[in-house]
Amino acid sequence: MTPTSAATPVIxxxxxxVVRSGFVEGRHRGSLVLLGTxxxxxxxLGDVTAPVFPRSTxxxxxxxAVLRAGLGLSGERLALAAASHSGETFHRDLVQKMLAExxxxxxxxxxPPDLPLDxxxxxxYLAAGAVRDRVTMNCSGKHAAMLAVCDVNGxxxxxxxxxxxxxxxxxxxxxxxxxxxxxxxxxxDGCGAPLMAISLTxxxxxxxxFVLAAPGTAERRVADAMRAHPEYVAGTRRPDTWLMRELxxxxxxxxxxxxxxVALPDGRALAFKIDDGSTRVLGPVLARALRxxxxxxxxxxxxxxxxxLGGGARVGEIRAxx
Numbered sequence: 187m188t189p190t191s192a193a194t195p196v197i198x199x200x201x202x203x204v205v206r207s208g209f210v211e212g213r214h215r216g217s218l219v220l221l222g223t224x225x226x227x228x229x230x231l232g233d234v235t236a237p238v239f240p241r242s243t244x245x246x247x248x249x250x251a252v253l254r255a256g257l258g259l260s261g262e263r264l265a266l267a268a269a270s271h272s273g274e275t276f277h278r279d280l281v282q283k284m285l286a287e288x289x290x291x292x293x294x295x296x297x298p299p300d301l302p303l304d305x306x307x308x309x310x311y312l313a314a315g316a317v318r319d320r321v322t323m324n325c326s327g328k329h330a331a332m333l334a335v336c337d338v339n340g341x342x343x344x345x346x347x348x349x350x351x352x353x354x355x356x357x358x359x360x361x362x363x364x365x366x367x368x369x370x371x372x373x374x375d376g377c378g379a380p381l382m383a384i385s386l387t388x389x390x391x392x393x394x395x396f397v398l399a400a401p402g403t404a405e406r407r408v409a410d411a412m413r414a415h416p417e418y419v420a421g422t423r424r425p426d427t428w429l430m431r432e433l434x435x436x437x438x439x440x441x442x443x444x445x446x447x448v449a450l451p452d453g454r455a456l457a458f459k460i461d462d463g464s465t466r467v468l469g470p471v472l473a474r475a476l477r478x479x480x481x482x483x484x485x486x487x488x489x490x491x492x493x494x495l496g497g498g499a500r501v502g503e504i505r506a507x508x
Contacts, residue, residue, distance in 0.1 A: 198232035199508070201460065202467040206494050206502035214467045216444070218458035218508065219386045220479055221394060225453060227387065229478060231508060237370035237383040238459050241441030242270045244382060245328055246396055246408050247364055251357040253404035257335040264411035265418035266327030270440070272421025273302025273311065273322045280418070281321050284330040288337045295320040296347050297329045297377040304421050325377035327418075332379075349380040358382055364392035364405065376442060390457040393449035397437050409437050409449075425469055425489055432485035440465070446472055454479050466492060467504055474506035 197215075204212035217232025227234070249268035253259065259267055263284055271277040285291060299318035302308040311322070320326060332353060336343045341352050348354065349372055357380070362368055365388030375381040384392070399405035412419045416430035419439065429438045435451030444460035446468050456475050460467055473490035494502035 196233035196236075198461050201231070201458070201471050201508050202504055202506050204494065204502070204504050207496070208502075214460050214462060214464055216458055216460040216471070217386055218471070218475060219390050219456065220475065221387075221390050221453075221455045223453045225391065225394060230387075234386040234457075237385055238389075238445065239371075239373060239375075239381050239383050239443070240389050240447070240457075241375060241381070241443055241445050242325070243389060243393075243439045243441040243445050243447040243457070244361065245269065245439060246405075246412065246437070247361045247392060248328060248357050248379070249331065249408045250364075250396075250404040251353065251360045252331045252335045253407060254360065255335045255353060255356055256338050257331060259331060259411075260407070261411060262415045262418045263331075264408060265415035267331035268408055268412055268439070269327045269419045270303065270324045271327055271418065272304035272307055272424060273300075273324060274304065274307050274421055277327070277418065277421070278321050281326045281330050284327070284334060288334040290330070290333050290337065290343075292319070292321050294333055294343060295323075295326060295329045297323045297325045297379075299323065304423055306423060307421070323377065325375075325379070328379070329377065347378050347380065354380045360404075361392070364395045365389065366391050366395075386457040386459060389445075389447050390449070390455040393437055393439075393447045393457070394453050394455040397435070397449040397451055397455075398453055412439075413437060425472070428485055428488060429472075433481070433483055440468055444468055448472070448476070450479070450481070467506075470504050470506040471508065474508055478508070 201216040202214045219234035220229040222228045245268045300323035303324040365384045367388045369382040371383040373381040396405045396409040416427040420426040426438045443463035447457040449455040469489040473486040492504035493500045
């Protein structure tokens with residue numbers, strides 16, 4: 187007699203393979219969903235209804251909550267509030283300005299001290315004798331905005347990362363509204379902020395909701411700021427910046443553990459997660475997914491470029507298999 191058990195888990199398909207010297211030396215599995223202009227699922231690979239931690243792809247929703255709570259951000263400041271910034275000088279300077287505008291200091295930030303996310307910037311930063319700092323951490327713009335809205339509302343600043351804090355309850359509400367589904371779990375992100383789990387389908391719906399929202403709404407204001415100032419969302423050498431700059435109207439955001447979400451201005455949207463968390467495959471998979479969605483642009487070739495080196499020379503590549 188076969189014992190009863192829970193439903194058999196879906197084994198995610200291989201979305202990318204690592205090819206060195208003509209030999210496949212590794213494979214990356216994951217799940218991916220594509221939505222059409224009508225919001226319906228056009229392609230689903232793996233389990234796209236199971237909850238995942240979206241990591242930093244939740245940041246547009248967190249920024250929208252800050253606006254709903256009454257913080258008057260716009261332009262580069264609003265883009266930085268939704269950012270996983272590279273830690274470049276212009277990022278760090280604007281975080282400091284955002285804090286100073288509300289009488290706040292970097293010591294009040296509760297994100298951990300870190301080096302610039304961008305490796306080129308990190309080398310320059312360390313060569314100048316700088317050390318890990320809270321402002322340099324890639325989430326510092328979000329944390330500065332969260333502290334500022336606490337100042338505006340008279341909310342406690344020392345507990346702004348508590349899931350029960352008024353701001354975090356509002357974030358929870360915004361995520362559920364945008365995703366069209368309940369938050370499945372609440373954890374703690376790498377920066378210390380509450381992290382709300384939703385499905386990949388819900389994540390794609392949320393990004394679609396942001397680009398199609400009515401002008402003037404918090405969601406549309408966030409989407410517009412991110413698309414107008416993508417270098418503040420990511421950095422000068424980052425794929426999200428390239429995509430939003432070269433495909434006008436596109437909203438794009440990556441997250442840790444290899445999560446990616448994108449919405450096109452006509453409502454097409456996608457979200458995926460690589461199971462092993464390897465961000466090295468984000469570009470090739472993203473480029474292929476956008477092509478499957480009908481996008482044609484030279485930027486896709488740039489995104490797909492992921493060479494493997496041997497002795498300093500190219501000997502292979504990471505390539506999408508979907």
